[in-house]
Structure formats: C-alpha cells, structure tokens
Amino acid sequence: MMNDLSSQSENILLQCSAINKEFSGVKANSNVSITVGKSQIHALLGENGAGKSTLVKIIYGLLQPDSGTMRFSDAEYAPKSPKDARELGVGMVFQHFSLFEPLSAFDNILLGLDKNIDVKSLREEVKTLSESYGLEVNLSSYIGDLSAGERQRVEIIRALLQKPKLLIMDEPTSVLTPFECEKLFKTLKKLASEGTSILYISHKLKEISFLCDTASVLRKGELIGEYDPKKMTAKALGELMVGQTLSQPKRPSATKKKNxxxxxxxxxxxxxxxxxxxxxxxxxxxxxxxxxxxxxxxxxxxxxxxxxxxxxxxxxxxxxxxxxxxxxxxxxxxxxxxxxxxxxxxxxxxxxxxxxxxxxxxxxxxxxxxxxxxxxxxxxxxxxxxxxxxxxxxxxxxxxxxxxxxxxxxxxxxxxxxxxxxxxxxxxxxxxxxxxxxxxxxxxxxxxxxxxxxxxxxxxxxxxxxxxxxxxxxxxxxxxxxxxxxxxxxxxxxxxxxxxxxxxxxxxxxxx
Amino acid sequence: MIQLIPRENVSPVLSLLGPLFSIGFTMLIGGILFYFLGVDPFAAIKMIFWDPLMSETFSTYSIPQIFIKGAPLILIALGLSVGFKANIWNIGAEGQYIMGAIFGASFALSLYPLESAFIFPLMVFIGIAGGCLWSLIPAILKIRFNVNEILVSLMLVYVAEQILALASLGFLRNPDGAGFPGSRNLSQYPSASNSELILGTGIHLGVVLSLFMIVFFYILFFRHSLGFKIKLLGSSPKAYSFSGQNPNKLIFICLTLSGGLAGLAGIMEVAGPAGQINIDFNVGYGFTAIIVAFLGRLNPIGILFAGLVMALTYVGGELTQFMLNLPAAAIQLFQGMLLFFLLSFDLFVYYKIRLRGN
The missing domain is CATH 3.40.50.300 (P-loop containing nucleotide triphosphate hydrolases)
Known part of the structure; x- marks a missing residue:
C-alpha cells in the first residue's frame, strides 16, 4: 500500500513537505514530511514532546509553520485558523477537551458548529451519529457531570458532524473500554471505507497494529520513518518511538499471607x-x-x-x-x-x-x-x-x-x-x-x-x-x-x- | 473577532506597569472631567498629586495627613488581601471599621473619667474584637448555610451606619455636649487617647502598627504554611480539599482577620485623628481599601505604596475642594476610576489580545 502512494498522486489527500516549527529555540518540528492517502488510517507515533501535537496543530490551522508547505485535496493548503481547516474538510478531536462545563452536551455540540443549523434536525442527526457509531451520550447532561470518556464522545460526535475528509484523532481510545474501542475502530474503518482519511495519534501500539495502514514515527521533532504497523511488533514500534528499549514491569510476586x-x-x-x-x-x-x-x-x-x-x-x-x-x-x-x-x-x-x-x-x-x-x-x-x-x-x-x-x-x-x-x-x-x-x-x-x-x-x-x-x-x-x-x-x-x-x-x- | 488568550507567564514588569498606567490614565481622564467642571485640569492634578508633598504652603499640613489617612487604608487593605487571595470577598470592611470604633469607644467612655494604664490596651483589644464580631456574621452564615459573604458583609455596612447614628445621637452622646450629636472627645481623655507619637508628624500608634502589619503579612504570605493554604484555596478549591484541610477553618480565619484589622483601624481613628464617635465618622476607608488592596496587587509591599497613593488623593482631593471648589464627589469618582483602569489594564497584563479577521 505504501509503495503505491508515491506512484499514485491522485490517491493523496494531504501532503506535508519539510515542515519546520520552532518555539523559542526548540525545534518542535524539523523538516517533517508526511503523506496521508485517501481512505487511509495513518498513525502518528511519538513520545510526548516528539512534535506530534505541533504537526497536527499546523494541519488543523492552530499554528502556522515557520517554513514548509502543505497540499490538501490537490490544492495549496495553508489554513490560518481551525475554521479555515474545518471549511476545507479537516476535523479534529483533541485529547484535552474544549467543552464548556456548565452547558449540556447538546449545547456544546451546537456551539461547535460553524454554520447555523435547525436544532431539531441537528438533534436527530446527533442521535443517528451516536447510535451508528456507538457513541452513547446523555445529550441533556451537563458536561461538568460527565466523565472523561463521555466528554470525549461528545467531541467525536462534534467532529463527525462536520463530515470531514480528514479526521485527526488525538489519543481517542485512552478513555474507552475494549468493547467501545472495537466499536470505535469499526466506526473509523467504516469512515475510512467511505473515503475519510484518519490521522490517528496514539501511544497504544497494539491498536495501531490492528487499525492503521501506515505509521509515521516522530522522535524529538524529526520524522524517523514510515512503517507498516501490521508487519511490525508493538515492542519494535515502541522502541523506534522511544529510541531505547522499554522495560516491562512485572506484577509483585505473590508471597505468603500478608496483613x-x-x-x-x-x-x-x-x-x-x-x-x-x-x-x-x-x-x-x-x-x-x-x-x-x-x-x-x-x-x-x-x-x-x-x-x-x-x-x-x-x-x-x-x-x-x-x-x-x-x-x-x-x-x-x-x-x-x-x-x-x-x-x-x-x-x-x-x-x-x-x-x-x-x-x-x-x-x-x-x-x-x-x-x-x-x-x-x-x-x-x-x-x-x-x-x-x-x-x-x-x-x-x-x-x-x-x-x-x-x-x-x-x-x-x-x-x-x-x-x-x-x-x-x-x-x-x-x-x-x-x-x-x-x-x-x-x-x-x-x-x-x-x-x-x-x-x-x-x-x-x-x-x-x-x-x-x-x-x-x-x-x-x-x-x-x-x-x-x-x-x-x-x-x-x-x-x-x-x-x-x-x-x-x-x-x-x-x-x- | 477579538480573542483573549491567557498569558502563560505574566511578566513582573507588566504586572507592575498596570497600576502605574492606571494612575496615569486616571490623571488623564480625571483631568478631562475637571475641565468640564470648569477647573483648570493641570492645576487640579498638580494639587492632588504634587502640592500635598511639595508645596511649602500645604505640605506641613498635608504630609502628616497622608500618614493619618494612609494608616487605616493600609491596615484594612492588608486584612482584605488575605481573604481576596483565598477568593473570600469581604466587602464590608467599612462596617467592621465602624463597629471597631463603637466597641472600643463605648468601653473607654463607660469608664470616663477613670484614668488607668489598662484602659488604652483594653480599648484597642475590644475595638479589634468589635470588628471581628461584625465579620463573624458573614463568616458563620457562609460556613453554616453557604450564604454569599459579599452580600452579607456589604449589607452589614448599612446596619453598622445605623448603629453609628444611634450611638452618636443616643447611648454615646456627650452629656456635656449641649445636645449636639457625637460622643465625648477621646483625645481629651488621656487614658484613651491615641495621640501623636512625634508631635506634628501625624504619626500615631496606628501608623506604626500598619507598618508592623506589612512585615507580618509579608512573612505570612511568603514564608508561612498558612499563607500557602490561603493561596491554594484561592487557586483551586478542589486541590485544597484534596490537600485535606477544612476550608471552613480558612473562611473563618480570613474573615475574622480582615474584620479585626478593620476594627483596629476604626479604634485607632476614633481615639486619634477623629477623636469622637459621630454620625459622619466613617469616610469610606473600608471601601477605598478594596481599591488599595487590588492596586497593591494583594502584596503587602504593594499595599504600602498603594495606600500612600490613595491617601494622597484624599488629601489632595480635600485641597482641591477648598482651593478650587471641586465637589467631593468628583474626588470619589477619581478614586473609583483608579480601580476601573486597574482592572481594565489587568486584562492586558493577564491576557494576550488577538485580532482576527472574519
């Protein structure tokens, strides 16, 4: 699949070329180039501080690169704001939620939309979305009373409502059960098969092996390489990302009767x-x-x-x-x-x-x-x-x-x-x-x-x-x-x- | 669209510039106001900020007055800053100030004309207790019934003012005063008089105590675990309860401390510069001290300077009243503007403004 990408340019949705971004002397992204194909689930792997967030923030228009260019849907792409990005078809679900705690889940979804929309039909749409994608949320609950998991479901629904061509997911499964993860993976695979590309940030190597077609590994702001996660062990991917071998702690040895x-x-x-x-x-x-x-x-x-x-x-x-x-x-x-x-x-x-x-x-x-x-x-x-x-x-x-x-x-x-x-x-x-x-x-x-x-x-x-x-x-x-x-x-x-x-x-x- | 983005690191320079800029803007807008009141703005501003300190004619009177007016402002503002840091909003220091004065003066006058070395310290103690007692009402209501302390403490100011009127016209009225309202003059009762420590300087015990309190609160805020707890409660009530302390204890401490200091300011004033309990005893120190606390950034050293600047506007304001015929309300407006501009500039200190085309 990866080999095909370079030859078939019409299959490319997003191409980032030599992106550089510096924060007060620290290179957050240094000559990073990644290519996301259409209908592809593309993993972005890296430690905290490896530059994943910076890169996706640039793609989502929250940050502007110091240098480097992007192409999206065969056109120059330089979003000045997330609103630009959303209009062009890039959606994002953040790891840290941007929700208003004193408002209900539904009001938060309503507020997140750029266009005015009929409230009734929106409620229907949200219901269908949440049912078909297994994103159960009590819409009338206040965000402040929802758990982290439920809050994230609200965010996912909000992003899906925009019908994005590219959906960026920042650590989406960190709050889900295995059952819900499976449901989400089905959702994502369904979305991908319907033509949506997904840029998937995660530390969970197993799910990347299971879900993603391609994995770009970042370390200290640089792209280490692109790999096929289905052909690599989770441990090998993890070590690529960390740059050293990972220890596997063992549970305390069960001993005699303790107090x-x-x-x-x-x-x-x-x-x-x-x-x-x-x-x-x-x-x-x-x-x-x-x-x-x-x-x-x-x-x-x-x-x-x-x-x-x-x-x-x-x-x-x-x-x-x-x-x-x-x-x-x-x-x-x-x-x-x-x-x-x-x-x-x-x-x-x-x-x-x-x-x-x-x-x-x-x-x-x-x-x-x-x-x-x-x-x-x-x-x-x-x-x-x-x-x-x-x-x-x-x-x-x-x-x-x-x-x-x-x-x-x-x-x-x-x-x-x-x-x-x-x-x-x-x-x-x-x-x-x-x-x-x-x-x-x-x-x-x-x-x-x-x-x-x-x-x-x-x-x-x-x-x-x-x-x-x-x-x-x-x-x-x-x-x-x-x-x-x-x-x-x-x-x-x-x-x-x-x-x-x-x-x-x-x-x-x-x-x- | 205008976006406000919280600054991650608030620069200390910017934080210091805020109060300075707000003073500058108050001068500018105040000057325009004075112009429309038919007064030469330059002369008025000069008379408020410069003449009290530098003019040969006024300074011998004005400089002691700055100490006299600065001391209660600083004492009250220090007490308020403790609560403000913990997000506990005592707005009723004016009432606690009045009650401190009434309690202390009532005690001393009940013993008149007995002379004893014990009267003065006991009077001060009872004055502090009076202020504490008045602030205990919002404290207990907040702790027991979760009643908003802002409303209760503010309302109690008006209750205290009625009690002040009652005292001046009734139970504290000077029996030798030919029926005029107002109590006996405590400055003419040696055992209870808070007289000048150095003649002609305006420095009385309250001034010395206010300086002492600045040091005390500096240590409390920056060296003591209680100061940290106050800061923690103000930063995050959830983290405070995670740390395991009972917030009610701190609500109690913060409110009684601020009430006690307002009471101290009140008894120092009534036994010293004011001399007697009278209907017009309170001149708004308790409210102005809120401005002082914020102008001083809730920092004891900052409060020292802010208190002196505010005292200057009081003294200078009085000068403009009888020299330029400016109304007293114009000077109150002037002081109010100071807080207004400070809060406005704080927006720029704590937030970045981003303009975005839409």
Missing amino acids: RVLSVSMAEVKPDTQFGVTLKNINFDVHQSEILGLGGVAGNGQEELMQLITGERIDRSIDIKYLDSNIQLLNPHKRRELGMAFAPEERLGHSAVGSLSLSENSLITDPKKRFQTNLGFIDFDELRNYTESVIEKFNVKTTGAQAVASSLSGGNLQKFVVGREVGQRPSLLVVNQPTWGVDALSAANIREAIVEIANSGAAVILISQDLDELLEISNKVAFLTNGLLSIPTETKNIKSSEIGALMGGLRAGETI
Whole structure:
C-alpha cells in the first residue's frame, strides 16, 4: 500500500513537505514530511514532546509553520485558523477537551458548529451519529457531570458532524473500554471505507497494529520513518518511538499471607452530583505488597469511589478500615497522616495546581510536615530538595522546581504527582488512571514505580481503564460497572474471554 | 473577532506597569472631567498629586495627613488581601471599621473619667474584637448555610451606619455636649487617647502598627504554611480539599482577620485623628481599601505604596475642594476610576489580545 502512494498522486489527500516549527529555540518540528492517502488510517507515533501535537496543530490551522508547505485535496493548503481547516474538510478531536462545563452536551455540540443549523434536525442527526457509531451520550447532561470518556464522545460526535475528509484523532481510545474501542475502530474503518482519511495519534501500539495502514514515527521533532504497523511488533514500534528499549514491569510476586491494609465495604452510596453514579455493594480488601486493580470505563463510579477512599467525601454509612482502625470520618489530611497516599485522575486543579510551582505543589500533600517547622513556617530548602529529588528520580522533564505545573506536559506532570506521593513512602497508595494520556515511556516509568512500592511492602489500589496495564501489574482485579463492583479475582486465573463479561457487569463465575 | 488568550507567564514588569498606567490614565481622564467642571485640569492634578508633598504652603499640613489617612487604608487593605487571595470577598470592611470604633469607644467612655494604664490596651483589644464580631456574621452564615459573604458583609455596612447614628445621637452622646450629636472627645481623655507619637508628624500608634502589619503579612504570605493554604484555596478549591484541610477553618480565619484589622483601624481613628464617635465618622476607608488592596496587587509591599497613593488623593482631593471648589464627589469618582483602569489594564497584563479577521 505504501509503495503505491508515491506512484499514485491522485490517491493523496494531504501532503506535508519539510515542515519546520520552532518555539523559542526548540525545534518542535524539523523538516517533517508526511503523506496521508485517501481512505487511509495513518498513525502518528511519538513520545510526548516528539512534535506530534505541533504537526497536527499546523494541519488543523492552530499554528502556522515557520517554513514548509502543505497540499490538501490537490490544492495549496495553508489554513490560518481551525475554521479555515474545518471549511476545507479537516476535523479534529483533541485529547484535552474544549467543552464548556456548565452547558449540556447538546449545547456544546451546537456551539461547535460553524454554520447555523435547525436544532431539531441537528438533534436527530446527533442521535443517528451516536447510535451508528456507538457513541452513547446523555445529550441533556451537563458536561461538568460527565466523565472523561463521555466528554470525549461528545467531541467525536462534534467532529463527525462536520463530515470531514480528514479526521485527526488525538489519543481517542485512552478513555474507552475494549468493547467501545472495537466499536470505535469499526466506526473509523467504516469512515475510512467511505473515503475519510484518519490521522490517528496514539501511544497504544497494539491498536495501531490492528487499525492503521501506515505509521509515521516522530522522535524529538524529526520524522524517523514510515512503517507498516501490521508487519511490525508493538515492542519494535515502541522502541523506534522511544529510541531505547522499554522495560516491562512485572506484577509483585505473590508471597505468603500478608496483613490486610485497607478494607472497604458499602451497601449503597448515592452520588452528590446530579449525574453521578450510585455505588452499590462494593466490598474489597487490599493487603501488603499487593496491587488491587479496579477496572472498568471511567464514569462507572471510579471518581465517586476514589473520593470516598481519599476522604474528600465523608459518608457515615460506609465501612472503611485502615489497618483495623475505622477511618470513615477522617479527612484526606488525617488519612495521609496514617500513611495513605492518593493520586486522583485529574491532574490540573485537583492533585496539582497549574499556577503554582512544582515546589508549591509538593506542599499540597505534606502529611508528615516535612517541609514545615514547628511553628508552621515553610522550610524552603527541604521543599526544594524533595521536589528536585522527585524530578530527578522520576525523570520529569522540566526547567526545575520553580517551574509552574501548567508548563509541564501531561505525562511529565503525572510522573511528578505519582512521584510526589510515592516519595511519602506510604503504606497504601491509591491511584486513579495513572497513565491516562501519558506517553509510553512515562507510563512504563509510572507502572514501574507502582510495582516497586508494592514490592517494598505497600498496598496499592490501581484504578485504571487500561486493561493491559491492569493485567500486567495487578495481583487481583475487579471491575466497576454502573457503580457495581465485581468480586476481586486473582489476575492469573482470569481467562481473557471472561473479561468482556466481567466488564459488562457480570460477576466472576457467572455465564452469559 | 477579538480573542483573549491567557498569558502563560505574566511578566513582573507588566504586572507592575498596570497600576502605574492606571494612575496615569486616571490623571488623564480625571483631568478631562475637571475641565468640564470648569477647573483648570493641570492645576487640579498638580494639587492632588504634587502640592500635598511639595508645596511649602500645604505640605506641613498635608504630609502628616497622608500618614493619618494612609494608616487605616493600609491596615484594612492588608486584612482584605488575605481573604481576596483565598477568593473570600469581604466587602464590608467599612462596617467592621465602624463597629471597631463603637466597641472600643463605648468601653473607654463607660469608664470616663477613670484614668488607668489598662484602659488604652483594653480599648484597642475590644475595638479589634468589635470588628471581628461584625465579620463573624458573614463568616458563620457562609460556613453554616453557604450564604454569599459579599452580600452579607456589604449589607452589614448599612446596619453598622445605623448603629453609628444611634450611638452618636443616643447611648454615646456627650452629656456635656449641649445636645449636639457625637460622643465625648477621646483625645481629651488621656487614658484613651491615641495621640501623636512625634508631635506634628501625624504619626500615631496606628501608623506604626500598619507598618508592623506589612512585615507580618509579608512573612505570612511568603514564608508561612498558612499563607500557602490561603493561596491554594484561592487557586483551586478542589486541590485544597484534596490537600485535606477544612476550608471552613480558612473562611473563618480570613474573615475574622480582615474584620479585626478593620476594627483596629476604626479604634485607632476614633481615639486619634477623629477623636469622637459621630454620625459622619466613617469616610469610606473600608471601601477605598478594596481599591488599595487590588492596586497593591494583594502584596503587602504593594499595599504600602498603594495606600500612600490613595491617601494622597484624599488629601489632595480635600485641597482641591477648598482651593478650587471641586465637589467631593468628583474626588470619589477619581478614586473609583483608579480601580476601573486597574482592572481594565489587568486584562492586558493577564491576557494576550488577538485580532482576527472574519
């Protein structure tokens, strides 16, 4: 297929030639040339900071290249804005959503359109689209109450409404279940067969092998080459992208009987937001040196469960014991004092604050008052030392402890947050979606850190919708579906054929 | 179409230029206003900003007045800045200032004519408590019932003004005052008088305390974990609750601190420069201090300078009133413009403006 492209110029939809883009001395794109054929699903692979985002932003008109030319549909193409790009037939679904939280999903879709359109027929169109492409969304829900997964579905619908010739997808599957991924892949393949080209950015190498016709690999702003992902192993592609060999962390070795660290038991907990999920019959224990994986698609009660475990939400009806003491009334700070540590899903504005420096972000969770004197004065030397040690140990790419958190890429900030929590040497670590939107190398680092702290004796609760991650490093897994948790099962005993059913809400042992 | 794009890094130079530019623009537009009021704009601007400091005729009176008017502005603005940093909006410092004065003065006058070294410190303490008490009302309502503190604190200003009228005409009225409204003059009651520390300079205890408080708040904001918590709550309530602290505690601290400082300013004023409780005791320091807090960028050092500039406009404004017959309202308008332009320029400080053809 690739060989055909060069000879058949009429099959080319988008051609970028020698694109250069520099940001204050840093070459984000250096002589990058890629060609996307008609009806092609073209993967763009690369680490965070490899220049993928810059390239697609140039294609989508958000950035203008310093030099280089583009052709689209056999014409010169130099969009000045995303509006230009959309008019010419380029659509994009971003990794970070551009949605208004206080508005409903439908209003967001309406607002995203460039042309005026009849509201009724739009509603019909949206319904058909979402049904045929498996993008279920409650259209009247406020975005603020939707999970990351649902928000992304809104974005995808919005882009598809424009009927683009080229659809750019930035990490689209990072929030979907395997079932939904399959549905999405069907959608994308259907779109491609109908003539739409797709530029597909992802770190998930397996799905690229499955889905894409061609993969362009970027590293440090340069194009490494174009490959046929169907003919290469995921590991080989990953190593091309990272430029070094990737480690594969192993789950903590199951050992003799260990002490129970946390036990959670609840009959029913109603949500505190209008569109939240009611948690029902949730019972699990986690022991020393054990990673308990809680799988399932985001928006099925993960956020609600996390808040009850951290103590950000207090509910008297639940039974939550930490090392045999009842902690149901303790706030997050008191729970940390006992040795718990948390890394919630949302990084900016929850576990970290964008406008504060990394040092100040270290101060957010300081249960043992390591950075404070007895009178509450801040020990800036200690704080900087700790922050720098986290930056160094977790290979966080930043200008230093004084850099504001919002200047870090998602993956780097997540490494910092996980590093900050792990650095407290907790007895229990609870992480929610630790590798969501994080590049492969950072994700591998984070998993390694999680396994390492479990090996050193801590209990870990890993809430993740990345099935590979769960099966790779957790000792036991359970799945959350509509607020119901399946019974935790030893990971090694799970048959891959059972997983779909477990995620679909069945309990282990039940049959379809 | 005009697009506003938040700046990733706000330049400190630009951030400093904002207040300076807003002062410049206020002079310009204020000058035009003065022109239409039939006053020579250059003379008026010069009289507001220059004469109080430099003119031989006025400066011996004006410079002490700047300290006298700057001290309450700085004290109140410092207290307000704590809350503003945490997104807690106490708009009613004027009321807390009045209540501080009434509480302290009532205590001292109830002991008149007893002379004792304990009266003054106790009076100051009770004055602070009066301010705290008045700000506790919005604090408790917010904590218990989630009532908006902006409305409650603002409404309580008008309640405090009625109590002030009641005090001046009723329970604090000077029995030897031939029926005129107003209390006894505290400056003529040695045990309760907040007199000038150095004669003729205008420097009284309140001025010294305001300088002391600048240092105190500087350390609080930049060296102490409480200052960090305040900043964290203001930056992201969700991150604050993730850090595990109870925001109600901080709401309580921020509101009582600002109320207490307004009360301190009130008792210092009534026992010193004002001398007595009277119907026209409050002149709007509590509201002007909001401008001072923002003009000073919620930074204690900035508030020092902003407070002095604002005091200058008060003193200079008075000069223009009796020298050029400018109405008092023109000077209030002038001060209001300062905040208006500051907020306008902040748009350029914090955002990039992109024009886009459409």
